[in-house]
Structure formats: C-alpha cells, structure tokens
Amino acid sequence: MIKNYFKIAWRNLLKNKTFSIINILGLATGIAVCLIIVLFVYDELSYDRYNEKASQIVRVTFGGKMGGEVMKESSVMAPVAQAMLNDYPEVEKATRLHSNGMLGKISYGNKNFREKDFASVDANFFEVFTLPFIAGDEKTALTEPNSVVITEEIAKKYFGEEDPMGKLLEFSSLGTTKKVTGVIKNIPLNSHFHFDFFSSMTDVPEARSDSYLSGSFYTYLVLPKGYDYQKLEAKLSTFLDKYMSSQMKVAMGMNIQEFRAKGNDISLHLQPLTAIHLRSDFTNGLEPGGNIQYVYIFSAIAIFMLLIACINFMNLSTAGASKRAKEVGMRKVMGSSPFDLIKQFLFESVFLAFIALIIGLALVKLSLPIFNQLADKSLSLNMLFTVSNIIILIISGLVIGVLAGSYPALFLSSYQPLAVLKSKFNANQKNVSLRSGLVVFQFFVSVLLIVGTIVVYKQLAFIQNKKLGFNKEQVLVLRNTYLLGDKKEILKNELANDPRVLSISNSAFVPVGPTNSNMASTFPEGDKTFIRRTNIYEVDEKYLPTLGMELSSGRNFSKDFPTDSAGVIVNESLANLYGWGENAVGKKINYFTSSEENSFSSYQVLGVVKDFNFKSLHEKIGPMMMILRHSPGLIIKVKPTDVAGLISLISQKWERFNMEEAFSYSFLDDDFNKVYSSEQKTGKILGIFSALTIFVACLGLFGLVTFTAEQRTKEIGVRKTLGANVSQLVALLSGYFLKLVFIACLIAFPLAWFAMNKWLQDFAYHINISVWIFVVAGLLILTIAMITISFQAIKAALANPIKSLRTE
Numbered sequence: 001m002i003k004n005y006f007k008i009a010w011r012n013l014l015k016n017k018t019f020s021i022i023n024i025l026g027l028a029t030g031i032a033v034c035l036i037i038v039l040f041v042y043d044e045l046s047y048d049r050y051n052e053k054a055s056q057i058v059r060v061t062f063g064g065k066m067g068g069e070v071m072k073e074s075s076v077m078a079p080v081a082q083a084m085l086n087d088y089p090e091v092e093k094a095t096r097l098h099s100n101g102m103l104g105k106i107s108y109g110n111k112n113f114r115e116k117d118f119a120s121v122d123a124n125f126f127e128v129f130t131l132p133f134i135a136g137d138e139k140t141a142l143t144e145p146n147s148v149v150i151t152e153e154i155a156k157k158y159f160g161e162e163d164p165m166g167k168l169l170e171f172s173s174l175g176t177t178k179k180v181t182g183v184i185k186n187i188p189l190n191s192h193f194h195f196d197f198f199s200s201m202t203d204v205p206e207a208r209s210d211s212y213l214s215g216s217f218y219t220y221l222v223l224p225k226g227y228d229y230q231k232l233e234a235k236l237s238t239f240l241d242k243y244m245s246s247q248m249k250v251a252m253g254m255n256i257q258e259f260r261a262k263g264n265d266i267s268l269h270l271q272p273l274t275a276i277h278l279r280s281d282f283t284n285g286l287e288p289g290g291n292i293q294y295v296y297i298f299s300a301i302a303i304f305m306l307l308i309a310c311i312n313f314m315n316l317s318t319a320g321a322s323k324r325a326k327e328v329g330m331r332k333v334m335g336s337s338p339f340d341l342i343k344q345f346l347f348e349s350v351f352l353a354f355i356a357l358i359i360g361l362a363l364v365k366l367s368l369p370i371f372n373q374l375a376d377k378s379l380s381l382n383m384l385f386t387v388s389n390i391i392i393l394i395i396s397g398l399v400i401g402v403l404a405g406s407y408p409a410l411f412l413s414s415y416q417p418l419a420v421l422k423s424k425f426n427a428n429q430k431n432v433s434l435r436s437g438l439v440v441f442q443f444f445v446s447v448l449l450i451v452g453t454i455v456v457y458k459q460l461a462f463i464q465n466k467k468l469g470f471n472k473e474q475v476l477v478l479r480n481t482y483l484l485g486d487k488k489e490i491l492k493n494e495l496a497n498d499p500r501v502l503s504i505s506n507s508a509f510v511p512v513g514p515t516n517s518n519m520a521s522t523f524p525e526g527d528k529t530f531i532r533r534t535n536i537y538e539v540d541e542k543y544l545p546t547l548g549m550e551l552s553s554g555r556n557f558s559k560d561f562p563t564d565s566a567g568v569i570v571n572e573s574l575a576n577l578y579g580w581g582e583n584a585v586g587k588k589i590n591y592f593t594s595s596e597e598n599s600f601s602s603y604q605v606l607g608v609v610k611d612f613n614f615k616s617l618h619e620k621i622g623p624m625m626m627i628l629r630h631s632p633g634l635i636i637k638v639k640p641t642d643v644a645g646l647i648s649l650i651s652q653k654w655e656r657f658n659m660e661e662a663f664s665y666s667f668l669d670d671d672f673n674k675v676y677s678s679e680q681k682t683g684k685i686l687g688i689f690s691a692l693t694i695f696v697a698c699l700g701l702f703g704l705v706t707f708t709a710e711q712r713t714k715e716i717g718v719r720k721t722l723g724a725n726v727s728q729l730v731a732l733l734s735g736y737f738l739k740l741v742f743i744a745c746l747i748a749f750p751l752a753w754f755a756m757n758k759w760l761q762d763f764a765y766h767i768n769i770s771v772w773i774f775v776v777a778g779l780l781i782l783t784i785a786m787i788t789i790s791f792q793a794i795k796a797a798l799a800n801p802i803k804s805l806r807t808e
Contacts, residue, residue: 020352022700023313026308026699027313027360028357029692029696030310030696031306031309031357031361032367033301033305034303035361035384036364036371037298037302039368041299041302047192047274047276047278047290048190049190050188050190053222054273054274055225055274056224057129057220057222057223058232058271058273059220059221059270059272059273059276060221060268061269061270062075062268062269063268065263066264066521066532071283071533072283073284074218074282074284074286075215075218076215076268077215078206078210078211078215079209079211079243081095081122081219081221082094083243084221090223090224090227090231091221093124093127093128095125095127095219096125096218096220097120097125097218098204098217099195105171105173105483106158106170107170111157111158113157114662115197117194117196117197119193119195120201120207121142121198122142123139123141123143126141126184127139131184131185131187132184133182133184134152134155134184134185135183136149136165136181137182140181141181141182142181142198142199142200142201143200144200145203146178146199147180147199148199149180149181149182149184149197150182150183150196152183165183166180167179168180176203184198190277192276192280192285192287192289193286212243212247213244213521216284218286233269233270236269236270241257259531279292297452305689305692306400308445308697310400310403311438311441312699313349315439349401349402350397350402353400353401357400361384365381368380371685374681374684374688439701442700442701443697447777447778447781450690450777450780451749451752451777452756453690454773454777455769455773456759457683459760459763460680462765462766468612468613469550469610470511470613471547472511472669475547475636475637475667476636476637476646476647476665476666476667476668477633477665477668477671478634478635478636478664479508479664480664482632482633492506492634500641500646501636502546502637503542504542505543505634505636506540506630507543507634508633509538509539510635511547511612512668512671513668513671513674514671520533520536521534522625524578524587524589525602532623533622533623534623534624536625537614537626537627538626538631539629540557540628541558543557543626543635544556545637546636548637549612550610551607552572552608553584554585554605554606555606556607557569557606566603566604567604568603569625569626570584570589570608571610571611571623571625573622573624574589574623574624575608584605584608587605588603589605590603591603591625613765617766650663650665651663694784698785701788701789702789705788705789730794734786734789742778745782749777749778752774752777753769
C-alpha cells in the first residue's frame with residue numbers, strides 16, 4: 001500500500017512540476033528560516049544553563065529612584081553577601097565577583113601579554129558556578145592571598161606543555177605576583193561573564209568594607225531547589241533599612257525613611273541567573289547582553305514563516321483540486337473509501353514535506369555562516385543532529401505534512417463521483433473564500449515585516465545623524481597611554497606639534513565606547529538633603545574644544561587660573577535639576593567622597609556645557625559634572641588628511657619608548673557604531689527575513705495566478721476574440737488578487753504601528769512613525785505583488801485565442 005502511495009505521489013509530482021516546485025521551495029524556505037531562528041532562540045535561552053545549580057542561583061541587584069532618576073545596577077555593596085547569608089536561612093551559599101576591568105601586562109619568563117579579562121572572586125565561587133577544574137581543588141584554590149585560577153586557554157598561552165600549577169605570574173599593573181593554584185576548562189560561550197583569570201578576593205581591600213553607601217560587587221546567592229526566589233525578594237524590603245539607614249544618617253544627615261519621604265527610593269532585588277543575559281537593562285553589566293524582545297520578534301517570525309509556507313501548500317493543493325477531480329471520482333467508483341483517499345493525499349503531503357525538510361536543512365547549512373556573521377553567533381547545524389533533535393525533526397516533518405495537507409485531503413476526498421465524472425464539478429465558493437483569507441494573512445505578515453524593517457532602519461539613521469552635543473568624526477582615542485608612565489607627556493607634546501593634529505586632550509573619559517566612569521552622590525551647597533546621582537568626568541582644559549562641545553554659559557577650564565582645580569563644569573541637565581538654570585555659574589556643588597560624616601568635596605561652577613549624550617540613546621541625558629584632573633588617556637582631534645600616516649607615526653613613537661605591549665587605538669565614530677551594533681544587526685536580519693517572507697508569499701500568489709489563468713483559459717480566449725486587449729485581460733486576472741493585498745495592508749498597518757511604537761519606546765530619543773512609512777510599505781508590497789501577478793497574467797493574455805478555445 002505504501003509503495004502504491006509513493007508511486008502515485010511521485011507521478012503527481014512529475015505531472016505538476018510547476019506547482020510541486022513552488023510547494024516544495026516555499027515550504028523548504030519556511031522550514032529553513034524556522035530552523036535558523038530555532039537555533040538562534042535556543043542559543044539565547046541557553047545562557048548560563050550549563051551550571052548545575054542554574055535554577056537555584058540568583059543575582060542580587062540594586063534599584064531605586066533619586067530625584068526622578070531611575071537607578072538600576074547589577075552590582076551591590078561589599079557586605080551584602082555575608083549579611084544575607086547570616087539573616088536568611090534559605091540562602092545556602094553567597095559568593096561575590098569583582099571585575100577589575102583593563103588589567104594590563106602579565107608576564108611569565110620572557111612571555112608578556114596584555115590582558116583584560118580578570119576578576120576577583122570569593123573562595124567558594126567555584127562551588128556555586130560549574131566551571132570544572134582540570135588541575136587544583138575548587139574548594140581551596142583561592143583561599144590564600146595572591147592565588148589565581150586560570151582557564152585552559154591561558155595555561156597553554158603562558159606555559160605551553162609545562163605544568164602551570166605553582167608557577168608565578170607577574171601582574172605589572174597590580175605590582176604583584178600571583179601563584180597559579182588551579183586551571184579550569186574554558187568558560188562556555190553562552191555565559192554572562194567570560195574571565196581568563198580568577199584571583200582571590202582577599203587581595204581586594206574594598207571587599208572587607210562594611211559600607212552600604214557604595215560598592216561594585218556582583219553578588220550571587222544559591223537557594224534551595226524548587227524555592228521561589230520572589231519569597232526571599234519580598235523579605236528584602238527592610239534589608240537596607242537595617243544596615244544602611246544609620247550610615248546614611250552619618251554621611252548625608254538623614255536616615256533612609258527621611259530619604260524616601262522626599263520621593264526617593266532604594267532597594268535590593270533578585271534576578272534569576274538564567275534571566276541575566278536576556279534581561280540585561282542594567283547600567284553596569286559584566287558583558288553586553290541580549291534582548292528578550294528580539295527573541296519574541298524572531299520567534300513570531302519563525303511561526304509566521306512556517307504558517308505562510310503551509311498556507312501556500314494548502315492554497316495550491318485546494319486550488320489545483322479540480323485537476324484531480326476525475327481521478328477522485330474514478331477511485332471512488334472503483335471502491336476507494338473517503339478514508340483511503342485521505343490517507344493517500346496525506347501521504348503525498350507528508351512526502352512533499354520531507355523533501356522540503358531535506359532541502360530546508362541544506363539551505364540552513366548554506367546560510368548559517370552568513371547568519372552567524374550578521375548575528376555575531378557561532379551556531380552550527382550539528383546542534384540539530386542529536387538523537388532527540390532528529391526525532392523532533394522527523395515528528396515535525398510529519399506534523400507539518402499532516403497539518404498542511406489535512407484540509408486538501410478532506411476537500412479532495414469529499415468529491416461526489418457522479419458529478420465529477422459528468423464534468424459538472426464546480427469550485428466551492430467556501431474554498432475560494434478560504435484561499436482568499438489565507439492570501440490576506442500571508443501579505444498581512446509581509447506588510448508587518450516591511451513596516452518593521454523600515455522603522456528599524458529609520459531609527460538607525462536617526463541615531464547616526466542625531467546631534468549628540470559632541471563631534472565624533474576624526475577623533476582618535478588612545479586608551480592605554482597609562483602604560484607610558486612619565487613618557488606620556490613627551491608623546492602628547494610631540495603630537496601637539498604635529499600639523500595633522502588639531503587638538504589633544506588628557507582624559508580617559510569619552511562619551512561612547514570603553515571609558516573610565518565615575519559616579520557620585522552630589523548636592524547643592526546649603527541643601528544636603530537634595531542628593532542626586534551624578535556622572536563625573538576627569539578632563540583638562542583641551543577636552544571641550546577637542547570634542548567640539550559648546551558652553552551655554554560661563555567659561556572653560558584654563559591654565560591661567562590655578563584655582564580652577566576647585567572649579568567644575570556642569571551640564572545643562574544638572575543645572576536645571578538643581579534649579580539654577582542660566583544662573584548656575586558661581587554656584588557651589590558638593591559630592592560625597594566617603595561614608596564618614598561631612599566627608600565631601602566642594603566645587604564652584606565655572607561653566608555650563610550644553611547637554612551631550614554620554615550614554616546610549618536608550619537613556620535620557622543625566623546630570624554630569626567635569627572636574628580638572630588628568631586621567632590616563634589621550635583624545636586627539638585630527639585632520640582628515642593623512643590619518644594613516646599619523647597613526648603610523650604614533651606607532652613608531654610607541655615602539656621608540658620600548659613598550660612591550662602593542663600600540664592600540666580606536667576612532668570615536670567607530671566606537672559609537674559599536675554601541676548600536678545590536679540594532680544594526682537586528683535591522684539587517686529583519687530585512688532578510690522580510691524579503692524571504694515576501695518571496696514565499698509571492699510564490700504562493702504566483703501559483704494561484706497560474707492556476708486561475710489555466711481555469712479561465714477559454715474565458716480569456718473568448719474575451720480576446722471579442723476585442724479585449726492585453727491590458728484589460730491583465731487587469732481582469734490581477735484585480736482580484738491586488739484587492740486582497742490591499743485588504744492585508746489595511747489590517748496590518750494599525751498592528752504594525754502599535755508594535756513598532758512599543759519598540760521605539762525603548763529609546764529615550766527616537767523617530768516618530770510617519771504616515772509615509774505606511775504609504776511606502778503599501779506601495780512596495782503592491783508593486784511586488786503586481787510584478788508577481790503580471791508575469792503569469794501577461795503570459796495568459798498573450799496566448800493564441802484559437803488554441804485556448806480548442807482546449808478541453
């Protein structure tokens with residue numbers, strides 16, 4: 001029986017090559033897109049799940065509101081971990097991680113490398129996270145000072161075939177040596193942190209602090225299996241009242257209750273480990289995370305794409321049913337039951353689905369390298385070829401085949417043999433209506449994706465062209481000049497005399513890209529209770545002109561005024577926040593330097609700089625102050641001519657100082673683009689998926705137009721004989737389908753506006769969705785549909801009417 005079903009399916013496939021190719025190609029494309037997105041979503045959702053205790057681990061985070069500014073930080077104060085372990089019996093373990101940022105040179109013998117992925121952790125860190133040891137003991141590796149655990153990759157890099165255990169690494173920037181006490185396997189890619197060196201927390205003086213007013217320790221708790229972390233989170237509402245209130249009273253002159261009475265708030269929260277990567281909207285995450293919105297968007301695209309491909313199959317199968325009407329009639333006359341016919345047609349559907357599945361897998365294999373490059377992933381088709389996944393693929397092929405072929409099978413098996421054998425078969429109006437509805441759905445999805453793609457690209461263009469308050473073009477940034485020590489000033493002076501250099505500033509604080517960052521609690525003189533979290537930049541007198549920043553009032557720092565070291569330049573946001581407005585110059589601002597009573601620094605406002613975006617455009621411009629202080633970095637404004645020659649010269653000067661570390665640099669505009677690389681990649685991927693969705697939808701439309709033209713062959717011949725021209729015949733065949741596309745546009749536009757408007761709310765600065773975007777999207781989809789329809793419609797209209805009138 002199966003053999004017979006296979007023969008019939010194969011013969012029918014060869015007999016109707018055009019319909020079969022359209023069916024298989026459309027379904028294969030849908031399957032391929034769906035599988036790629038499944039791999040992407042699986043990878044995004046898999047972050048940190050390699051940990052054996054992943055479901056038990058939560059991260060403690062800090063949140064609150066101060067003067068209208070929302071604070072959301074992923075690190076907390078040093079004593080939080082131990083206090084929670086003491087106060088809450090449900091906390092089984094607590095461990096901390098402290099990121100040291102740019103580390104600098106590490107040496108072993110004659111091997112020197114510049115490293116940055118360095119962290120200090122508590123001794124029980126490896127009992128919480130599953131980072132298997134190749135050598136050493138996870139429980140004792142970091143109990144002693146100046147001990148360090150390294151990854152397998154670093155062990156090979158520094159020691160080759162030597163046994164690294166007990167060897168000493170020299171950390172130049174720390175001024176110490178550390179003994180290797182453990183080697184772990186490389187950290188999986190799907191982790192929210194990647195460090196190569198884990199040093200003992202006993203070497204970090206701040207780790208022993210009892211202050212609850214500042215801290216940058218990433219703190220993780222292990223809770224019992226099956227425990228609802230929200231129960232513990234509810235108990236944390238009084239945690240800071242207990243430990244922080246008295247310290248606030250000493251430092252700020254008010255306790256936490258008085259602080260909250262002024263409309264402020266601070267609190268601790270818990271975040272599941274497995275949610276960190278996709279819900280990473282914190283100001284100080286360890287690494288850039290993903291975005292749960294994009295997971296939802298791409299998942300929806302995968303479902304819609306597969307639905308469209310299945311709809312194509314149903315549309316074309318039901319549309320071509322009349323071609324097999326007599327076959328069905330003969331089979332029924334010969335004794336076939338409706339159930340036998342349903343089995344046959346379902347087998348044909350499943351047969352085509354498996355052919356499409358195989359082709360879809362081949363398309364995935366071919367397109368994954370391109371997708372990986374766009375999405376910055378390392379996805380592999382091998383991820384699908386596990387026993388469980390192969391079973392899922394086989395079941396999926398069966399389900400797709402059955403779902404896509406169920407309606408055509410029921411429809412074909414319902415024919416009355418007497419009617420079809422007398423050639424009295426007529427298309428059922430319900431079937432025509434169903435096909436029309438499915439066409440509308442296909443193009444509804446296509447229009448959604450087109451509008452979404454246009455909005456994403458418009459927002460990216462807006463970001464690129466927005467006035468940021470500083471000039472990012474032709475700005476060269478040297479971040480590691482601290483390695484030069486005293487020779488840094490020599491390099492700066494030599495570059496200042498180069499005709500290709502317009503201006504040069506001593507600072508490691510830049511508005512975009514990797515930068516030094518300082519935050520402090522500030523208040524205007526005379527009102528210690530009006531505290532605001534403020535960004536602090538350390539700059540020199542050349543900083544503003546080098547970056548093209550403008551003052552709205554007052555003056556810049558100057559070497560002519562020695563007292564400027566006690567002065568400050570604030571941005572407009574800070575001046576307005578404190579109610580100074582245009583009268584800010586001459587006012588005094590204070591910021592806390594420690595938790596001790598009256599331990600704060602006082603500065604006089606010299607000038608007000610116009611607001612500039614020193615954070616992502618996802619965030620509003622916050623309060624900012626600049627103090628006169630050199631920091632280890634150089635920012636160079638260069639002429640557009642011979643930039644390569646200037647970089648080559650700086651490199652030679654760097655080598656002249658006998659630096660053991662390689663010269664490195666970046667351009668500010670490149671750093672700016674990297675900040676929004678996620679949106680740029682998403683825009684490209686969305687554009688590709690939109691094009692593929694339209695392609696699959698047009699395949700189905702082309703098949704339906706082809707079928708309609710064949711059904712109306714005699715009508716076209718009669719109309720042509722009676723004088724109808726080609727344009728009239730094309731309009732006859734295409735008008736109905738264009739009307740369906742128009743209806744799809746009308747339905748899709750409101751939903752597209754709602755979805756993209758919600759996406760834009762994630763940006764503090766964004767475009768408004770204009771009407772012309774919908775006009776362009778509508779004209780584009782109508783044009784594409786018209787081209788698809790016209791190809792076959794013109795072919796039918798140009799056919800010889802004599803030949804078509806002879807057709808039976």
